[in-house]
Amino acid sequence: MKYIIFSLQNQPFGIDIHLVHEFSKAAQVSPILGQDPKVAGLINLRGRITLAIDLVHCFKLEPAKGSTKQKRMIVLESQENLSQEANDLGVISYQEPLILLVDQINEVIEVEPADFHPAMSHQDNDIIEALVQVNDQLIPLIGVPQLIHSIA
Numbered sequence: 001m002k003y004i005i006f007s008l009q010n011q012p013f014g015i016d017i018h019l020v021h022e023f024s025k026a027a028q029v030s031p032i033l034g035q036d037p038k039v040a041g042l043i044n045l046r047g048r049i050t051l052a053i054d055l056v057h058c059f060k061l062e063p064a065k066g067s068t069k070q071k072r073m074i075v076l077e078s079q080e081n082l083s084q085e086a087n088d089l090g091v092i093s094y095q096e097p098l099i100l101l102v103d104q105i106n107e108v109i110e111v112e113p114a115d116f117h118p119a120m121s122h123q124d125n126d127i128i129e130a131l132v133q134v135n136d137q138l139i140p141l142i143g144v145p146q147l148i149h150s151i152a
Helices: 084-089 144-151
Strands: 002-008 011-016 020-025 039-045 048-054 072-076 098-102 104-110 116-118 128-134 137-142
Touching: 002 072, 002 098, 039 098, 072 104, 137 144
Parallel strands: 011 137, 048 098
Antiparallel strands: 002 011, 002 104, 020 072, 039 048, 072 098, 116 128, 128 137
């Protein structure tokens, strides 16, 4: 399986490439007053208003102070637009397209089944689906259903 590896505050995380429609520099975010800080706001994505989630806040990481570096966005496919291969593999997305805001997109990696490890049960990492070993590092993989549940 392939995963996109990205960084949040210099910490690597990953997400199944089957979920990803595209990634690019983040567009202008319109905040939603009174929302959980995990919800960055709304982004007009080619005429479609799409919810943007700030993953730095989801992991309770401190946003970089004084940073002017532009975030990157990972646009996730909606469940109905997932490929047949993704459906066959049991990949689960959200009913609508969703945008994840991250600090940096690092690389796309291929992972063997033997490299997967179960996520540790802990209240602060309830959106982690599994861990994958890449070289000598364990990288947390984000689960979209868990992510949606954490902001609902």
